[in-house]
Amino acid sequence: MIQVLAALAPIIALIALGHQMRSKRWVGDEFWAPAEWATFHLFLPALLVASLARARLEGLPVGTIFAVETGVVLVMAAVTGLAAKGLARPPWSLDGPAFTSVFQCVIRPNTYVALALGAGLWGRQGVALVAVCTAAVIPLVNLLSTLAMLHWARKEGRLGWRDAVLPVVTNPLILSCALGAAINVSGFGLPPVAASILDILGGASLPLALLSIGAGIRLEALRRPGPAVWLSIIAKMIALPLLAFAALKFAGLSGVALAACGIYAALPASPASYVTARRMGGDAALVATILSAQTIAGALILPLWLLALGVG
Structure with missing residues (x-):
């Protein structure tokens, strides 16, 4: 319990600090957009490249993690998609753009919270496992989210391959995971100077990411x-992990790998x-509300999941 709280406390504190910084205008609103851009395009990719390049992948069940993580996402996406017509009726009354908000969320x-939690609980091994999960899941959820937006949110135009594929192949998180894995498999490793630069850049990623998450919370x-x-909280933070833990356990994972990937x-x-x-024409206001609610709910739900797994 103490280990779990020790790992979560800095994450919650930085998110709360980010909310305070924005609500009290300690920094101008113009600060946050460049900060988020730099985190997404520079700092977090640096962390992922360095982590995957150094990870001892030969000791990790990479194939199993890829199969389970992608499998449970596909199942949840299919179930959610099949529920679209039902969610269009009362009491839900979700139109196309609003449904895509739920689908995405x-x-x-x-990934920001995952890396912070993995590092706090399991150190480099935790970061490596999260990086493997990221490499498996992020390309898939980007593709599925784009297809959902084009199908349910856009009313005009055709589904072009560029609309579906380009956001996936140009995603910095996907590219950094691919680069880090390629360096790892090559056996050459990171040059010392490059490793030092990536470590410095990566060190800025999690604090700035967590502050940005807090700045995006809208309590009102x-x-x-x-x-x-x-619905989004129950599906994302209870049903999906329950499915993932069951699948990971069935696949034979245990210990840190089961906990981190679950x-x-x-x-x-x-x-x-x-x-x-x-x-892409979705309900951005609803997404913002869901993101705020899920982030706050995570402060309660994530410790309960970790305690159920016997972590800490």
């Missing part, structure tokens, strides 16, 4: 959370959901 994991939007918000499925949704909704 049910399958997209917040949570005064009357609608049924879609509760908790990856229980994470609150990624802020990328908001960006995608805003750019």
Whole structure:
């Protein structure tokens, strides 16, 4: 219990600090967009490249992790997609753009929180496992989210391959995972100077990412959370991890690998959901509300999952 609280306390504290910094205007609003851009395009990719390049992948069940993590996401995406017509009726009354908000927030994991939690609980091994999960899940959820937006949110135009594929192949997280894995498999390793630069850049990723998450929380939007918000929390942070833990256990994983890869499925949704909704015609306001609700709920749900696994 003490280990869990010790790992979660800095994460919660930085998220709360980020919310305070924005709500009290300690820094101007113009600070956050460049900070988020730098985190997503520079700092976090540096951390992922360095982590995967150094990871001892030969000792990790990489194939099993890929199969389970992608499998449970596909199952949850299929179930959610099949529920679209039912969710269009009362009491849900979700139109196409609103449904895509729920869809995205049910399958997209917040890699920032995952890396911070993995590092706090299991050190380099935890970061390596989270990086493997990221390499498996992020390309898939980007593709599925883009297809969902094009199908349910956009009313005009055709589904072009560029619309579906380009956001996936140009995603910095995906590219950094591919580069780190390639360096690892090559056996050459990182040159000392490059390793030092990546370590310095990567060191800025998690603090800035967590502050940005906190800055994005809108407490005023949570005064009357609608049924879609509760549905997203139950599906993303209870049903999906329950499915993942069962599949991982069935596949033979145990110990740190089971805990780290299982908790990856229980994470609150990624802020990328908001960006995608805003750019592709989704309900960005609903996404913002869901992200805030899931982030706050995570402070209670994630410790319960870890305690259920016997961590700490």
